[in-house]
Amino acid sequence: MELELIKRVYFVGVGGIGMSALARYFKKRGCQVSGYDKTRTILTTALEEEGILITYTDQMNSLNEEYLQKNEETLIVYTPAIPKDSVLLNYFRDNGFDLQKRSQVLGIISKGQFCIAVAGTHGKTTTSTIIAHILTDSGYGCTAFLGGIATNYGSNFLIGNNDVVVVEADEYDRSFLTLHPDIAVITSMDADHLDIYGDAAQLHESFHLFAGQLKAGGVLFVKEGLPVSNAITYSAGIGSAVEARNIRVENGVFVFDYKDPETDIRGIKSMLPGQHNVENTTVAIAAALKLGITPEKVKAAVASFKGVKRRFEYIVRADKHIYIDDYAHHPEELRACFHAVRQLYPEKKLTVIFQPHLFSRTRDFADEFARVLSTVDELLLLDIYPARELPMEGIDAVWLLKKITLQESSIYTKEKALLTVKEEQPELLLTVGAGDIDTLIQPLKNILTHA
Structure with missing residues (x-):
């Protein structure tokens, strides 16, 4: 489905963190946006206040008339978390509507744009949000679809005025294989979602496929020690291509130095605690530097980053x-x-x-x-x-x-x-x-x- 043709969007499971970011995106594009979710939450209430019509009843009588008939300008977005016996989901499916998973829609949006995609069984939300913040705070700009609420912006969606898009690449259900990034990051590959993958080997294969989606001339950053080849490694320690060094705590704030073959940044201050967050910040810095953002602007942006809701x-x-x-x-x-x-x-x-x-x-x-x-x-x-x-x-x-x-x-x-x-x-x-x-x-x- 071509992005320009979409005039009307209905979300089955609109209250999810990833789905709500897409809802905000289409609302900003001027589309008519509606959706269903099981329960009212702080997030769905915020969406309603932004003009998105949400129903909490999984019944046909909750649908507006314009969603009762298949239309080439109407897109139905659903999440795999929705039960298979959902009345609304099955109505759309049985009547030939254009149904897309959230990940497929991200693929449509990022197609033809400069895509920065962050994958990993953990660390991806924080890392993608730091990248989006550095690009925004420095004035470079980006559109971002995040898996958490960025404290600096009070939202999981940022809109930019360029063709750069930052996305959290979700490994669940192999969703990230719809993306073709220019810059890709893999933060971790610990066994998870074994209800989907069966075993760790299948999960690893999926990450290798994601790495293979990189566009020609693209850059792949991988946490040191992960079994992925042809990548730039990063870590909190000496021995990687991109390194965080001299990590210490000063007045309750983590401070470290950044080092890669071209750049050396001293005394970076981060409000995010823990070595794992130092590593997340390190690869975010590396991605920003690849875009030509100056070390001075990067350092200032990291210091002003307030984190992600429910992440420490x-x-x-x-x-x-x-x-x-x-x-x-x-x-x-x-x-x-x-x-x-x-x-x-x-x-x-x-x-x-x-x-x-x-x-x-x-x-x-x-x-x-x-x-x-x-x-x-x-x-x-x-x-x-x-x-x-x-x-x-x-x-x-x-x-x-x-x-x-x-x-x-x-x-x-x-x-x-x-x-x-x-x-x-x-x-x-x-x-x-x-x-x-x-x-x-x-x-x-x-x-x-x-x-």
């Missing part, structure tokens, strides 16, 4: 309490997050509220989850968030808890977790997970700020 986001930062919220839902993400917290607050007791995400992921990585969760000081473990999955016999929070060796750990409901925090008043609290654990953020904030 400070909710409370006071003398009595530190409360951080993070989207981490994979053992490696949890490990990196916990390490960053310990670097910043080595003397404080770390209390963690964790909500596992997906029965299949919990099953596939149970031992790894148990090991990393056993390293905290106190664990409040919530039930598994099912997302798109049905329950699996024998796979639940109680089963996971039996594998955890930490003595101060137990199963909690959300209500019990709030009461415990109110009673204990922890000095260092961390909430982690990708489900609906974010509904606890405001209540926890209220408890800790009104103690």
Whole structure:
């Protein structure tokens, strides 16, 4: 489908972080934009305030008349997270509408433009957002489709006045194979989404295919140690083509030096904690330098970057309490997050509220989850968030808890977790997970700020 022909767009699952960015894009283009989602959230409310009509009923009577008949100017966008028995999705499918996955639409939009695509089982949201911020803050400009809300802009979508587009390339369902980037980044290839891929080998093959999508003359950056050839490597350490060196913490801020064969930037300050974020920032700098942005502008942009919502986001930062919220839902993400917290607050007791995400992921990585969760000081473990999955016999929070060796750990409901925090008043609290654990953020904030 040609982009110029699209006048009307309907999103089945409009409230997803990636889908909502596309909805905002088409609204900016002057298209009529509507959509469906199961529940009203902060994000869907923001979309409605921007003039996007959203229904929360998966029934035919919720559709406006213009979406009842197939039209060559109408595009239907859906997410694989939508159940296969969705009334609306099946109506559009059965009546011959032009249905496209979110990833396919990103392919249509980025076609013919200079595309910067960031892939990885973790790190891609932060890295793509840093790149988009450097390009925007420096005046270079870009249009960006992000997998999180950039704190600097309060949005997951940025619009530029040039032909440069920054996209988060999602490996789920092999979605990123619709993209043909000019600059590509692979941040990580840890086993994940095994419900889709079956095993790590299939996942790795998909990343190799993504690397092969690079346009002629394009540049591929890959984290040091990943099994991808013909790439520029980067890392926090000596031995890569692109390096972060002399990493230290000064007044609660991470500071490091950037080095590649052509450029040396000293004393870069970043508000993002942890070595993993230093690496994310390092490759973002490398991508920006490839576009000709000056080291001075890059350094200033990194210093002004405020992060991404739910990526090591400070909710409370006071003398009595530190409360951080993070989207981490994979053992490696949890490990990196916990390490960053310990670097910043080595003397404080770390209390963690964790909500596992997906029965299949919990099953596939149970031992790894148990090991990393056993390293905290106190664990409040919530039930598994099912997302798109049905329950699996024998796979639940109680089963996971039996594998955890930490003595101060137990199963909690959300209500019990709030009461415990109110009673204990922890000095260092961390909430982690990708489900609906974010509904606890405001209540926890209220408890800790009104103690």
